[in-house]
Amino acid sequence: MRLTRLSLRNYRVYEEQLDLELPAGLVGIYGPNGAGKSCLIESVRFCLWGKSRTGNTDVRTTGVGADCVVEVEFEHEGHLYAVRRMLTGINATPKAAALADGKQVAEGPRDVGRYVQSILGMDDAAFRASVFAEQKQLAAFSVQTPERRRELVLRLLGITPLDKARDEARRDARAAAEQHDQLRGLLPDREALTEDRAAAER
Incomplete structure (x- = not known):
């Protein structure tokens, strides 16, 4: 800009x-x-x-x-x-x-x-804490919480989309793992099937 x-x-x-x-x-x-x-x-x-x-x-x-x-x-x-x-x-x-x-x-x-x-790509808070600093307000960035400072830095560096993509990938992986466990729970027990088959053959 x-x-x-x-x-x-x-x-x-x-x-x-x-x-x-x-x-x-x-x-x-x-x-x-x-x-x-x-x-x-x-x-x-x-x-x-x-x-x-x-x-x-x-x-x-x-x-x-x-x-x-x-x-x-x-x-x-x-x-x-x-x-x-x-x-x-x-x-x-x-x-x-x-x-x-x-x-x-x-x-x-x-x-x-x-x-x-x-x-x-920034709101007023990010603009004020980075690009724009009022007289006697140069500490605007330092008074933010650590999480807010991290958010501002990521946004200014253009990393926010990558950060979101990483979080979404982790959520998708957890959801896939949960679905796998649920489907596995629906399958019959392998050992029980083997025993039933052996009994049927006798």
Whole structure:
């Protein structure tokens, strides 16, 4: 995944329209405290997953009732994706849409989140613990349980499908063994058959 464009309007400290074209390679963001550096990073997570460190009513610029709009464009595995998330109206009603190579593929906050998860292969928790780390939240990965950390690492490395295949193979083997034992139990005793045959021949 490589971010190519970020657009904000009425998002936290960014009341006016902000459009950023992100070049390939390492990108640094610098500025004084309170300038909105963290907000830029947070906006990516908000756009992709609809998640925020505060409620939706606090995401919009303070005192402004206009729509909050965040758009993220990114490249992933040879395709160009665009996600747009909005908070509209007095109640900050969430709306969202996702496009792949210029065609709309998902609409609605939940469906867009599910679609993003399907193409990136990670949910918000995995994204936050690996790709994205909020300021003062670099310990997000370490505070997870050992089993959860293992799950995140396997998912990030793309090993999860192999892990599932291994577990399924083990389940199939156990089921086959149980079926074998059941069928064997239905067969008559070999020694008893031999004795019956001998008795019949006498």
